[in-house]
Amino acid sequence: MITTTDLTKVYRTRDREITALDGVNLHVREGEVFGVVGQSGAGKSSLIRCVNLLERPTSGTVTVDGQDLTALAGGGNRASTDLRRARSRIGMVFQHFNLLSSRTVQGNVELPLEILGLTGRERSRKALELLDLVGLADKARSYPAQLSGGQKQRVGIARALAGEPKVLLSDEATSALDPETTRSVLQLLRDLNRQLGLTVLLITHEMDVVKAVCDSAALMKEGRVVESGTVAELLSTQGSELARELFPVGGRPSSEGRTVVDVTFHGETTTEPVISQLSRTYNVDISILGAAMDTVGGKQVGRMRIELPGSFEDNVVPIGYLREQGLTVDVADVAAAPEDATDATEAVDTTGAEDTVDKGADGGTDGEAAPAAGQQTARAEEVAK
Template sequence: MPPSSHQEALPPVITVSHVSKTFGSGDAAVTALDDVSLQVAPGEIFGVVGQSGAGKSTLIRTVNLLERPDTGSVIVDGQELTTLSDSALRRARQHIGMVFQHFNLLESRTAQGNVELALELAGTDSRDRKRRASEILDLVGLGAKAGSFPSQLSGGQKQRVGIARALAAEPRVLLSDEATSALDPETTRSILELFKTINEQLGLTVMLITHEMDVVKGICDSAALLEHGRVVETGGLVELISTPGSRLAADLFPLGDATPAPGTTVIDITFSGGSADRPVIAQLARDHSLDVSILGAVIESIGGSQAGRTRLELPGTPAQNAAAVDDLRDQGLLVEVHSADAAGGVS
């Protein structure tokens, strides 16, 4: 659920400020997080993306202080967790749900029993535990599997139990640690749809980490790119798509390397919002009498509207095509020009 204009005026639900975390000491020290700062707005799905070893899991575990940062502060739902006592931190965590990659279910308990466990730890009485667990299992589509043990469930069903358990205590924030990375593509899609449903129906703020750009593209409103423990880029997806040189935008809409042949110009046009529906290429060819070749295109639905990138080859040098490129930019389109002299570099 993207933040409404009213929500945008509210303070962030999650604020991570100048957080650093190092494991080990001396020559063996490994810096997992290096002065990380980011904010997650109320009601949005925020993705943290990066390769293995980038620090993603450490970051999300600092949000509920399963990992205590060496420096910096973490504020969740108005509480600065890094200053709380152990007992106050345990109470605060009841409002922060966590979904793990490998399910972490108790094999000796049924699906119902695993969901009730979170409520037992919160001190909920038996009758309310049973009622709430039944409600939340219905929400995740497992009402008929309440009496099944983990060994009787598929991977996707186990993850749904994990999600139900994370939601049992009615948290205001849901954290997901690579929740789909152990699942097949079809099951991954169903779990992502479930996250969207939870976000929309319960109004939860969701922060998830992943190394898969399809996950970010599929459900996230905003994202941060993490490399070697540092945030190198962050922002709303629609905003990033329209940002020249955005690494996240290029990863969301990969077109590969561009090496123009001598005497040609290769351009990448980024479309977002209403521009994706306009006959831009046909108008370019007509207005400038150009034989336009389409070298590649990636179009997706982002934030409820079409967005993407298209790579075109134009006859003539960049200087000869300057008027055509200026025309595209005057239409509010983001245009990146690859020059033959730069061997594929963007000018």
């Protein structure tokens, strides 16, 4: 549905050039929710504005629904008639709502319908339908100043849907909202994606947004896409930076000469006691340094950081066993904990910590994060319990 090929955007000032996009290749499939994540300055907003040609790319192509928008742009600064027509099928939701304070909620939704030339009766009917769709039918005659942030964003979404777009672009649409409101807006986007068959491309710096609604994701750094794929693929890819960002787990080895491994559980492995089986099978002491579990795309996914005694060469067989069980295993490059931290670790009451973390790793919790085990070492027979 959306494809960018070698997309480049260079901003030129009097004395220098700034490359915001550096050969970006991206493909968003029809009907999916695709998230682009990255830190500020990574080029995310430039990318989404180039997708509908609010920003003209310096080079490269943008194809939306089979149309090469860059070929429709023309040579001047003003959009051609063909480009304006193509843009009408691409809705956009902005971070700061961009509502007209002098217009009612209904009036804001009717604005693009006016531009499209619909009659007053048609505009009114369509606007009220859209407001009902986003849950604001009772706010039609209110003004933006009378609405909460979440309600304003819902108006922005209704306005973006006015042209019956096939594609919806969202530029940090939830970054100005509180967590609860963010969840409701994201759920609305997911519902619209399913009900209307919308393809949604959203820009965010929040990993929770990707976990909540995205089918696929891409990580941007310094104007480049460094990693992309479906969320399921990324979580099962060894060494995936985006997977580490989605499920960060901490913890350092208790001393030198130990191997720290990050294990990702997905699919059926989330309900299997794999760590217990490993300890029992190879009679190996395992320290659980940290663990987390969450739901992605309706499926449980977990990550755990464990410590194995000895060097990597000493643990080739146990690590191979984990991979044979369908787990994604990455050897973490972390420094040993400082010696003066040992006493503090030993002073923590770890009663029952083993059981809690084992449940978190093996799917026994309801999607809650399992607490870190404070570098507690579990002998084979204890973990087996």
